[in-house]
Amino acid sequence: MNEIVNNTKTLPRRSISQWLFNPFSFVAGYQALFLGLGIMLISALFGFLGNTHFDGVLDVHKGLEAPLWLFLAEGIINWMSIAMPFFFFGLIVSTSSLRIIDVFGTQALSRWPYLITSIVMLPKATERFGIYLLSRFTSMAASVTMSYTDMLIFIFALLVTVIMTVWTVALMYKAYVVSCNIKGARAIVTFIVSLIGAEALSKLSILLLFEHL
């Protein structure tokens, strides 16, 4: 039993790029689920503090103040909306005997870059710039005064958000491929279909949730 542990030839090298883009080679199942749920909880807390709503699988918006449970619910809805179609396609397309805990666990963890987004969105400058832009587009009188610092903070937050969104999509794809063992064109097509469906489902669910506030 110890032979394999001590045999460096058979043990995988864990490079930084693997940790960044495919941590699911090493982490899956309950471990990924608990890590992902923990990160989701912290992201919701930061979202609550900065009024940053994750109101869709790939959506990040500054919005109105809301109770903490709503930010938590957004995270859970987004996670479930994407994990369910992946599991469904996994059952249909994959020839492997996949485990539900791997699909849901890895998908929970794949959303971790949004923790960084929720942190960079904390400064009030991002909110002020959002209100300023809205007033410009709707021809309403601006209710906030803008500074260069606000603009710089907003641009920085926007850039980070775009990068984190792309990163999240890359991680979601990797999580899907590893947990369901689907490759090639079938993986790409079912991933895109799932993502579009999940975006619509999560948007609708969160909108319904807002209506009941």
Place this chain on the structure above:
Amino acid sequence: MKLLPTACPACNSQLKAKSLICTHCNTEIQGEYELPVLTRLSPDDQSFILEFIKSSGSLKEMARLLRLSYPTVRNRLDEIIERLKKTENPEDNNGKENP
């Protein structure tokens, strides 16, 4: 120890054993023998199968030993199964000569 070549370096066809020797008494047997299916796999795949058997066929145990996630180990096993199926397919056996 030298690795057992399983494919022809010139045309990549499956190699067969023509001669076997007892290193104790130098008895040599000539013939044409098929290589066992498992020997046709890569050394890495063979090592994986060996460890899998030692782990009583437990993917969880394999994942723990290799420090990989369960689905990664399962996917690796599925890939080896696919390769074994390809190795065993009837097209290969069509070329088999009389035993």
